[in-house]
Amino acid sequence: MAKTKIRYLCRECGRQSPVPLGRCPSCQAWDSFDAEEEPRQPARPPGAPDGGRGALRLSEIPAGDAARLPTGIGELDRVLGGGQVPGAVTLLSGEPGVGKSTLLLQVARGAAALGRKPLYVTGEESAAQLRLRAERLGMDLGGIYALPETEIPRVLEAASSRWDLLIVDSVQTLRVPELAGPAGSAAQIRESASALTQMAKDTGTPLWLVGHITKEGSIAGPKLLEHLVDTVLYLEGERDRPVRILRSFKNRFGAVNEVGVFEMTGAGLGEVANPSELFLSERPAGAAGSAVTPVLEGRRPLLMEIQALVSPSPLPVPRRQTLGADVARVSLLAAVLEKKVRLKLFDRDVFVNVTGGARIAEPSADLAIAAAIVSSWFESPLPADLVVLGEVGLAGEVRRVGRMAERLAECARMGFRRVCGPAAELEGVQGRFGLRPVGVSRVSEMLGPRAGLFAEPPAGGRGGRGEGGG
Ligand code: TYD
Ligand code: MG
Numbered sequence: 001m002a003k004t005k006i007r008y009l010c011r012e013c014g015r016q017s018p019v020p021l022g023r024c025p026s027c028q029a030w031d032s033f034d035a036e037e038e039p040r041q042p043a044r045p046p047g048a049p050d051g052g053r054g055a056l057r058l059s060e061i062p063a064g065d066a067a068r069l070p071t072g073i074g075e076l077d078r079v080l081g082g083g084q085v086p087g088a089v090t091l092l093s094g095e096p097g098v099g100k101s102t103l104l105l106q107v108a109r110g111a112a113a114l115g116r117k118p119l120y121v122t123g124e125e126s127a128a129q130l131r132l133r134a135e136r137l138g139m140d141l142g143g144i145y146a147l148p149e150t151e152i153p154r155v156l157e158a159a160s161s162r163w164d165l166l167i168v169d170s171v172q173t174l175r176v177p178e179l180a181g182p183a184g185s186a187a188q189i190r191e192s193a194s195a196l197t198q199m200a201k202d203t204g205t206p207l208w209l210v211g212h213i214t215k216e217g218s219i220a221g222p223k224l225l226e227h228l229v230d231t232v233l234y235l236e237g238e239r240d241r242p243v244r245i246l247r248s249f250k251n252r253f254g255a256v257n258e259v260g261v262f263e264m265t266g267a268g269l270g271e272v273a274n275p276s277e278l279f280l281s282e283r284p285a286g287a288a289g290s291a292v293t294p295v296l297e298g299r300r301p302l303l304m305e306i307q308a309l310v311s312p313s314p315l316p317v318p319r320r321q322t323l324g325a326d327v328a329r330v331s332l333l334a335a336v337l338e339k340k341v342r343l344k345l346f347d348r349d350v351f352v353n354v355t356g357g358a359r360i361a362e363p364s365a366d367l368a369i370a371a372a373i374v375s376s377w378f379e380s381p382l383p384a385d386l387v388v389l390g391e392v393g394l395a396g397e398v399r400r401v402g403r404m405a406e407r408l409a410e411c412a413r414m415g416f417r418r419v420c421g422p423a424a425e426l427e428g429v430q431g432r433f434g435l436r437p438v439g440v441s442r443v444s445e446m447l448g449p450r451a452g453l454f455a456e457p458p459a460g461g462r463g464g465r466g467e468g469g470g
Contacts, residue, residue, distance in 0.1 A: 120167045159199055257297070426438075
């Protein structure tokens with residue numbers, strides 16, 4: 001009898017190796033290799049699997065889009081691109097406790113409310129725990145079916161009868177009995193997910209898979225599955241804050257980078273109708289180091305607050321730390337301020353946070369980050385009715401940003417009255433939106449008396465603190 005060969009598979013990224021490695025060369029994960037039996041070579045002849053039978057002209061294939069099923073949760077439908085597509089497989093990832101199970105139980109409720117039949121396969125929690133959660137959500141318990149199961153053959157068997165929606169929570173608990181290795185190992189996750197995906201495609205049932213990611217942001221499982229599924233969504237948020245942001249990273253049926261904003265309440269995840277208001281709700285009045293900027297999240301403009309803290313550093317190399325903003329971008333802006341505005345930052349720590357658990361990836365927030373840093377440096381608050389936007393170049397020039405009109409409309413809607421940004425572009429919107437433009441073409445102009453943003457122009461010298469003006 002042929003000896004079965006063992007190979008090793010990284011549970012983070014699926015890399016194969018003939019020997020177990022301490023650290024994965026592909027994804028740098030430590031101790032991530034699981035043993036598995038190498039599959040025998042399949043006895044399939046080369047060439048087209050079915051000799052081309054079953055091939056269709058594109059024109060003969062029915063268009064699927066009309067059949068989208070809304071989940072009943074507006075913010076989720078937005079991220080999905082208008083609802084679920086029959087047979088589509090969606091992976092919902094996020095850290096434990098962020099609210100994945102809660103959201104999917106609400107999806108099941110939405111389906112049941114429309115007269116559809118959802119099955120919730122629970123491997124993490126017992127059926128009784130699921131019921132408790134549903135009660136907590138104030139749900140009508142009659143329309144939802146639960147299956148506490150982790151063995152793939154039994155899940156498939158149950159799932160093969162007519163369901164309108166299938167939720168599997170989570171992929172890390174599933175097991176294919178023929179495969180060696182515990183639930184959660186790379187081979188188990190991959191095989192379980194492919195079996196379920198195949199079933200979803202065959203039956204046309206929309207399938208949701210839950211995948212946990214670890215605290216360090218490394219994705220045990222979900223990364224292995226990204227190519228297998230149609231849509232990858234991440235639910236993000238901090239434990240001690242109610243805001244949850246749902247992002248799409250891959251979507252075969254819609255735009256990526258679309259976001260949905262939710263709030264964790266005592267009765268599940270609530271949709272946030274006015275995210276800008278939520279992100280600005282804790283903005284301290286008259287505090288130095290705070291600036292508001294309109295950011296585009298997908299197609300939607302949202303106002304976010306940026307806070308900066310500049311303080312003397314005890315370290316030979318001062319810190320540049322961020323939460324929700326790119327640390328390299330902040331270091332670069334600090335260097336531009338140092339060089340072009342002669343703001344002494346080389347002996348200061350600079351901390352920048354985007355409040356409310358949000359994250360900014362757009363360079364359009366550069367000028368607002370710079371304004372928050374300057375404001376903190378001089379302990380001089382920015383006007384409360386001001387928004388700041390613009391990209392900052394290495395020469396200190398303030399560059400234009402895209403979709404200005406939509407951003408400004410959101411600022412006006414939220415009651416802001418002044419906008420500081422690229423001079424050339426703001427001239428064009430003069431008078432529109434009822435926002436008074438404060439045009440700047442260089443970052444240094446923001447500090448000048450003409451802009452009038454800082455109560456006392458820093459250049460005028462502010463005793464001991466003003467040595468950085470210029
Ligand atoms: P959960 O959906 O279990 O997270 P995940 O499936 O991503 O691990 O959510 C867990 C947290 O949410 C838990 O700490 C309790 C809290 N929660 C609420 O605040 N309100 C609710 O209505 C529910 C159901 C949970
Ligand atoms: Mg859960």
